Amino acid sequence: MTRLSRLAAIAAIAAAVPLHANAVDRRFPDWPCVQARVGEISVATAWTGPSVEDALDIWDDDRQIADLVAHLAARRTPLDEAEKAAVEFVQNGNGDKQEKAKLLVAGLFDTLNRERLDVVNGLERLTRRQRDFATSIEADAARLRNLQSKPDADQKEVADLANRVEWATRIFEERRKSVRFACEVPVVIEQRFFALARAVQRVLD
Template sequence: MRVLIAAMVVLAVAGTAAHAADPRYPDWPCTQAKVPDISLAAVWAGPALDNAESKWKDDAKVSALVSKLAARKTPLDEAEKSVKEFLAGSASDKSTNAKLLFAGLFDTLNAQRSQVMSGLERVSRKQREAADKIRDETIQLQTLQGATPRDDTKVEALSNQLIWETRIFEDRRKVVRFVCEVPTTIDQRLFALGRVIQQELE
């Protein structure tokens, strides 16, 4: 009986999630609205980036710094300090370096964000398939439990399978809820670092 209740809870959760999804993005599992790309205008009010968007990778120093600043394991205050140190040490080329650095961050963090979002949608599709499977097996289990004569071996085997599948579904759901915060964290990081770069140019 407990197996059936757990399975029904999973199906109720899956149904709620499917109902709440933005119809434009049927695989998007988060309560946060899906914004596919960060707009440059939303995070950068500095000088035009010109060809910095295609040139930043050619500068080894900028590329190395972009990798460090974009990594979520680098604390934001440490990243902001590194931006200030880098731009303070390049007075003559400050404007060029600032534009290259921001272009690199914009490019890299946008790509990171897209990767996370694609992963979330991939997991969402798996969850939908898992919910369908749990639904079918729940019906099978109810049929087996009501059969005469009842095959207890089959009932136990399917019950154990449902317990396992329900647990996996729930674990994935918890991970998704946590990962749903990541695109917003990336947005905030890009905005904060962009602001520091612009302040250094003033």
Template sequence: MRYRTVIVISLAITATIRLAHAADPRYPDWPCTQAKVPEISLAAVWAGPPLDDVMGKWKDDAKVSALVAKLAARRTPLEEAQKAITEYLNGASDKTASGKLLFAGLFESLNAQRSQVMNGLERITRKQREAADKIRSDTLALQALQGEASRDQAKIDELGNQLVWETRIFEDRRGVIKFVCEVPTAIDQRLFALARMIQQEIE
């Protein structure tokens, strides 16, 4: 029977969605196996001097803002980041104050990046849930059409092709989600590494 494979795949997809439950009921749309931590804790990444007096002020310094953007970008290798941090702080009149300002910028920027990624993941999860419902209803409709005494092959083909496309998009998104789930952890690790670099320079 034509479309038997796509029906089997579609039913498997909808069964998976029904069985999938968020690990933490507080975040029903969180799709990752990693626990959702909404924000990075400052105490978890920074052991240097208090930053209360510099939070938000880094944006007023064009040089710091440009350096924050460069260091926060994951495409900038950590070796290059270390060199840029050393050069910047060695040229500063007050190393500690400049280091605090730089890290405050990195902390705010990377936390914002992280929130953006996490919100995107939850948005995709909601789309996946909607897509699974559509796949489920289209699968049932296709099975009904195939069971009719006088089959309308044109309708069957149209719905069958639509279902193939829907399941392909669903599976592609699932692959993207799995990949993007690693990003918040990568941001955490980057921020921790940059914090250590700055602290070592100002100690």
């Protein structure tokens, strides 16, 4: 491929790539995932024990529970290990089993729900940045095509702009690919809460 044809190809690629994200759900124009945008985990789908509402502000007053919640919520902790630790905490030691279970589930919900919401908000911020980035790429690509149409164009300026468009388009595409993986994170967090809450529920049942 000659240098001129390569520059023309870069401009054509930038023009052809669908840079602007199309929202799956028009109610949430910045949500980039095919999964439905769910703002908050539903406790009731996993937990049928006593309401955790009154425990959401006090669960971390107990240092043992706070430390355990941090360990169980961390995705680096294997889920089967986390389930076992949660069950052992409720079953063993002193104290009312139901109250311990409620405080633990409250802590897991509070922690994982906030973590999940942070990821959701981060994905939407990334969509807005991508939208602005796309506008910039499209403007540069249009300028590149305009320069290429001029016989007396400064070839160094053309080459520099072509390189900028090429790299920006690559970065945009890499970010878009990473979003597909990031979209799984809220699901993983939600599934983790459900699994741990159900494990604790089984102790009470």
